[in-house]
Amino acid sequence: MISKKSTIRDVSQLAGVSISTVSRVLNNREKARTIPAEVRKRVLACAEQLNYVPNANARRVFTHRAGIIGLLVPSHTRMNMHIFEDGHLTRLISGVEAGIENSDFRLLLIFNDKRFMDDREYMSLIQSQNIDGLLVWGAQPSETFWQEPVEAGLPIVFAVTVPGPLEQYNYTINATRAGTRKALELLASHGHRRILQLHETRNAFLERQMDAEIAEFLRERPGITIDVQDIRSSGDEIAVPLFRRPGAPTAVLAYNYSMGVEAYGRLAEAGIRVPDEIEIVSCYSYQSRKSWVSTVVVDDYEIGRTAVKNLQKLIESPDRRLQAEIPFSFFFGQTTRNAADVPTP
Incomplete structure (x- = not known):
């Protein structure tokens, strides 16, 4: 013999409350907070006694929500x-x-x-x-x-x-623009007047946010120059010879932490001392205590x-x-x- 499946009406009758109260207790935790604790406990106990399990489709119809x-x-x-x-x-x-x-x-x-x-x-x-x-x-x-x-x-x-x-x-x-500003202000405070920006082309939104802040910064600081290198178009390698020329950049502003690490490695291989000769700052990273590149850390x-x-x-x-x-x-x-x-x- 197949036993009858309990319904929400059965729970409401056993608990002595309305069907809507049962639904609020079983299906909507936020709204259930307005129901007295004693009533919530009684509804839950009755549902357990009857082995009642809310029907997902019925709940969707009643609440107009998929959950x-x-x-x-x-x-x-x-x-x-x-x-x-x-x-x-x-x-x-x-x-x-x-x-x-x-x-x-x-x-x-x-x-x-x-x-x-x-x-x-x-x-x-x-x-x-x-x-x-x-x-x-x-x-x-x-x-x-x-x-x-x-x-x-x-x-x-x-x-x-x-x-x-x-x-x-x-x-x-x-806070991408504020983070970019922090990195720029740090390099400027250390006396850098020519900076190489390692540019990223994959993430257009973040790139535009950073570029907008850099443009505003340069308008405020006409004595600072920023050269741009598209890191992808050069085989993911920083243009080391650029740092050997007269009037070369004295700092690197990397789009993200990985680019900062790449710059660190390439400059070290070329015998350029970081940070004594060149400083590097990354604008975008989730790294913190495991980092050795100075970086803006996003949450x-x-x-x-x-x-x-x-x-x-x-x-x-x-x-x-x-x-x-x-x-x-x-x-x-x-x-x-x-x-x-x-x-x-």
């Missing part, structure tokens, strides 16, 4: 690497996990591949209630399709990078945590503009003089 947040990341073909080899992404995911730990949401990983764009999944996933909102990591200015879901008011938060003018989007990003964990918290607010109230900029820290390594903290490589 799922999507995390969109570039496919490995677009990144030209295995995505979980990216330390920034793994730290961001840890922050996202912390941000939804005590919520009703679960996380769904989605890849930003050709199908995602061609099938307009950036619209259908939310509109069909497969997910409640989307957290986007790795968006680029070339992705013009983001205008459509944003204009439709769908709950989307961009993390780290933004595909267009900042004022048009909900985002949680690094990807906090970006992930804040971004997913703001996304939950958007899901509740879509008519918002939630924009956050997470502060950076600065680590003094062996590649700048007068280092406050010099670890062993």
Whole structure:
């Protein structure tokens, strides 16, 4: 004989409360906080006694929610690497996990591949209630399709990078411009008047943020010159001969930590002493105590945590503009003089 499956009505009758109260206790932790503790305990005890398990489809109909947040990341073909080899992404995911730990949401990983764009999944996933909102990591200015879901008011938060003018989007990003300014001010305070910038072409958003701050800095400091080398177009190697010429740069401003390490190694091989002859500062890194390159350190964990918290607010109230900029820290390594903290490589 097949036993009858318990329903939410059975739980409400046994507990002596309304069906909506049972639903709030079992399906919505936030709203359940307004229910007296004694009532919550009674509902949970009755549900356990009846072996009642909420039906996911019924819950979706009742709450108009899937209980799922999507995390969109570039496919490995677009990144030209295995995505979980990216330390920034793994730290961001840890922050996202912390941000939804005590919520009703679960996380769904989605890849930003050709199908995602061609099938307009950036619209259908939310509109069909497969997910409640989307957290986007790795968006680029070339992705013009983001205008459509944003204009439709769908709950989307961009993390780290933004595909267009900042004022048009909900985002949680690094304080990239402030970090770049910190690196420039440090080199200028050490007397450098000619600096080599190692340029990155892969991440257009961060590159534009840095370039905008550098341009503003140069307008304020007309006595400083910055030469630019596209690190990719020269075989990922710093142009060492440049430092042997009269009036050569006396410092390197590296886009990220890896470029700073590359510069350090190439200059050392050429017999150029760092930091006595050349100082190196990186503008973008998650490294800190294990570093020997002086660097701006971004907090990807906090970006992930804040971004997913703001996304939950958007899901509740879509008519918002939630924009956050997470502060950076600065680590003094062996590649700048007068280092406050010099670890062993």
